[in-house]
Amino acid sequence: MTARVTLVRGDLTQQRADALVNAANSSLLGGGGVDGALHRRGGPAILEECRRLRAGHYGKGLPTGQAVATTAGRLDAAHVIHTVGPVWSATEDRSALLASCYRESLRVAAAVGARTVAFPAVSTGVYGWPMDDAARIAVHAVRETLAEEPGPVEEVRFVLFDDAAYRTFEEALAAEA
Numbered sequence: 001m002t003a004r005v006t007l008v009r010g011d012l013t014q015q016r017a018d019a020l021v022n023a024a025n026s027s028l029l030g031g032g033g034v035d036g037a038l039h040r041r042g043g044p045a046i047l048e049e050c051r052r053l054r055a056g057h058y059g060k061g062l063p064t065g066q067a068v069a070t071t072a073g074r075l076d077a078a079h080v081i082h083t084v085g086p087v088w089s090a091t092e093d094r095s096a097l098l099a100s101c102y103r104e105s106l107r108v109a110a111a112v113g114a115r116t117v118a119f120p121a122v123s124t125g126v127y128g129w130p131m132d133d134a135a136r137i138a139v140h141a142v143r144e145t146l147a148e149e150p151g152p153v154e155e156v157r158f159v160l161f162d163d164a165a166y167r168t169f170e171e172a173l174a175a176e177a
């Protein structure tokens, strides 16, 4: 059975899911937007684990398009999966990197046995990606990964911060159906 793709308008940090995906940066050491909010609400355990990752396998940081899991601290989740979206460019097509964030996050989610995964709209805030294009890429990448790599994930939830983002994802989902 293929997993369900659902939409919620709200705050990612308030969601209950096995894994919450963070729109992080390569440093893994926090920032603004979703990243700052997840660390604030999840508490210091997340940053401590990120620091350990930086001291070990990810000495140079997490490359764009990749994903890695940590504890979720006090969040209502078992894991935070950190992924680094590409910065929007008007001159260079970086869509494959944005798609990779979703694919790699779902792979990490499967590896930790997550059944429910909640995503923000990666790269659409500080990193400047236009919402309609980002929504199309996100929906397509998630559907494709779920179809090609069946695993434990039963629900992928996009959590959109405002009505406009929610409607844009709704349209992207309908267009893909």
Ligand code: AR6
Pocket: 010, 011, 012, 013, 023, 024, 025, 030, 031, 032, 033, 034, 035, 036, 037, 085, 120, 121, 122, 123, 124, 125, 126, 127, 128, 129, 159, 160, 161, 165
């Ligand atoms: N819940 C759901 N969506 C949110 C929330 C929230 N609590 N807060 C913001 N958004 P951004 P990026 C939306 O900037 O573009 C950080 O500093 C927001 O409206 O969080 O990938 C990192 O450390 C937007 O639509 O992520 C990086 O340096 C979307 O989430 C950089 O920002 C993503 O916005 C990453 O930039």
